[in-house]
Amino acid sequence: xxxxxxxxxxxxxxxxxxxxxxxxxxxxxxxxxxxxxxxxxxxxxxxxxxxxxxxxxxxxxxxxxxxxxxxxxxxxxxxxxxxxxxxxxxxxxxxxxxxxxxxxxxxxxxxxxxxxxxxx
Amino acid sequence: xxxxxxxxxxxxxxxxxxxxxxxxxxxxxxxxxxxxxxxxxxxxxxxxxxxxxxxxxxxxxxxxxxxxxxxxxxxxxxxxxxxxxxxxxxxxxxxxxxxxxxxxxxxxxxxxxxxxxxxxxxxxxxxxxxxxxxxxxxxxxxxxxxxxxxxxxxxxxxxxxxxxxxxxxxxxxxxxxxxxxxxxxxxxxxxxxxxxxxxxxxxxxxxxxxxxxxxxxxxxxxxxxxxxxxxxxxxxxxxxxxxxxxxxxxxxxxxxxxxxxxxxxxxxxxxxxxxxxxxxxxxxxxxxxxxxxxxxxxxxxxxxxxxxx
Numbered sequence: 347x348x349x350x351x352x353x354x355x356x357x358x359x360x361x362x363x364x365x366x367x368x369x370x371x372x373x374x375x376x377x378x379x380x381x382x383x384x385x386x387x388x389x390x391x392x393x394x395x396x397x398x399x400x401x402x403x404x405x406x407x408x409x410x411x412x413x414x415x416x417x418x419x420x421x422x423x424x425x426x427x428x429x430x431x432x433x434x435x436x437x438x439x440x441x442x443x444x445x446x447x448x449x450x451x452x453x454x455x456x457x458x459x460x461x462x463x464x465x466x
Numbered sequence: 467x468x469x470x471x472x473x474x475x476x477x478x479x480x481x482x483x484x485x486x487x488x489x490x491x492x493x494x495x496x497x498x499x500x501x502x503x504x505x506x507x508x509x510x511x512x513x514x515x516x517x518x519x520x521x522x523x524x525x526x527x528x529x530x531x532x533x534x535x536x537x538x539x540x541x542x543x544x545x546x547x548x549x550x551x552x553x554x555x556x557x558x559x560x561x562x563x564x565x566x567x568x569x570x571x572x573x574x575x576x577x578x579x580x581x582x583x584x585x586x587x588x589x590x591x592x593x594x595x596x597x598x599x600x601x602x603x604x605x606x607x608x609x610x611x612x613x614x615x616x617x618x619x620x621x622x623x624x625x626x627x628x629x630x631x632x633x634x635x636x637x638x639x640x641x642x643x644x645x646x647x648x649x650x651x652x653x654x655x656x657x658x659x660x661x662x663x664x665x666x667x668x669x670x671x672x673x674x675x676x677x678x679x680x681x682x683x684x685x686x687x688x689x690x691x692x693x694x695x696x697x698x699x700x701x702x703x704x705x706x707x708x709x710x711x712x713x714x715x716x717x718x719x720x721x722x723x724x725x726x727x728x729x730x731x732x733x734x735x736x737x738x739x740x741x742x743x744x745x746x747x748x749x750x751x752x753x754x755x756x757x758x759x760x761x762x763x764x765x766x767x768x769x770x771x772x773x774x775x
Contacts, residue, residue: 356563446756
C-alpha cells in the first residue's frame with residue numbers, strides 16, 4: 347500500500363536482495379517457487395522469514411537507546427485521515443478438532459483409512 | 467451489487483484456485499465479472515468464459531501485463547473498478563502482492579483471508595494463526611478482498627458463456643521488471659488442490675529420506691508437503707511448505723509424517739477432512755488433531771505403508 351501511495355515499485359516476500367548500483371534485484375518466494383525482479387529505487391521491499399537472521403540489540407546499545415530523544419508526532423499534525431474503516435465486531439474460537447484414536451500398526455492404519463474414513 | 471474477480475494465470479492456464487473465488491462471489495451477487503490481464507493470454511480468456519456464473523470477462527492483453535507484476539496490474543485494475551462494489555481474489559502470493567496495492571490506489575482498507583461471507587460488508591476471517599475467528603465489518607464503499615481457497619468450493623469451469631470485453635492497456639509504469647523465475651516442476655498434483663497430501667517434517671532426518679514419501683504419494687496420487695522445520699533444515703524447497711507462512715491446505719486426507727505439529731503447521735492443515743499422523747513421540751501435539759495416530763519409527767513404517775497400499 348505504501349509503494350502504491352508513493353508511486354514506487356514493490357517486492358514482497360523477499361528472500362534475497364542484491365544491490366546493483368542504484369537498482370535492486372530481489373528474489374521473491376512465490377507459490378510456485380522463486381521469482382526474481384529488477385526494481386528502480388526507491389522501492390518498498392518486504393522481508394520473508396528466510397531473508398536473513400534478525401540482529402538482536404546488545405545490552406550497551408539498549409542502554410544507549412534509552413537516552414535517545416523520542417519525537418512524538420500526532421496524527422492531526424500529519425493531516426491524514428486515520429479512521430479505521432474495518433471494525434472488529436466479534437471474535438470466536440474456531441470449531442475444535444478432537445483427537446482421534448491411536449492405531450497399533452500400519453495394517454490397522456491402512457484399514458481405518460480404507461474402510462472407516464474411506465479416503466484411500 | 468457487482469463483483470470483479472481477479473483471474474490468476476500464467477498466460478496459458480487459469481490457476482484453478484481462482485474458481486474458489488467465483489463461489490465466494492456468488493454468495494455476494496449474481497453480477498460477476500472476471501479480470502484477466504496478461505500477455506498472449508487468449509487461452510486463459512476462453513477458459514474464463516466457460517466458468518459457470520460469470521457474465522463478463524474483462525481482458526487486457528499487452529506485453530507489460532506479463533507475469534502479473536503488481537505495479538502495472540494494480541494500476542490497470544484501479545482504472546476499471548469504478549462500476550464494481552467488491553473486488554475479489556483467492557489468497558495467493560500473487561494476490562497478496564497486487565490487492566493491497568489496488569486498495570491503496572482506490573483508498574480502501576483491504577480485507578485478507580476471508581473464510582465466511584455474512585453479508586455484503588461483514589466477513590469472518592481467521593487471525594492468530596487460525597486460533598481465533600474474527601468477524602469484521604467494512605465501511606468502505608468498495609471492498610477489496612482475498613478469500614481463503616480452503617473455505618469455498620471451486621466453481622464449475624464449464625457451462626458458462628461470459629461475454630468478453632476488451633479494455634485498453636495503460637502505459638507501462640516502468641517501476642519494476644521481471645528478471646527470471648524458478649518454478650518447481652512436478653508431475654504430482656498441486657499442494658493446494660490435491661485430494662490427499664502427505665507431508666514430512668524434521669523427523670524425516672534428511673532431504674534424501676523424503677524419497678520414502680514418493681512411492682506412497684505415487685500410489686495415492688497425493689501431493690507432497692513439508693513442515694517449516696523440514697524446509698528450514700534444507701531438506702526440501704520452500705514451495706512445499708504447509709503452514710501459516712506456507713500453503714494452507716484442506717485435502718480429504720492429510721498424512722503428517724515426522725511432524726510434531728507446531729501451532730503454525732496446524733494452522734495450515736487443520737481443516738483437512740481426515741488427518742493421519744506418524745510420529746515416534748506419543749506426546750506430539752499432532753496427535754491432538756489427528757483422527758488416526760500411529761506411534762513409531764517412520765523409517766520402518768513408511769515402507770510398510772507403501773507395501774500395504
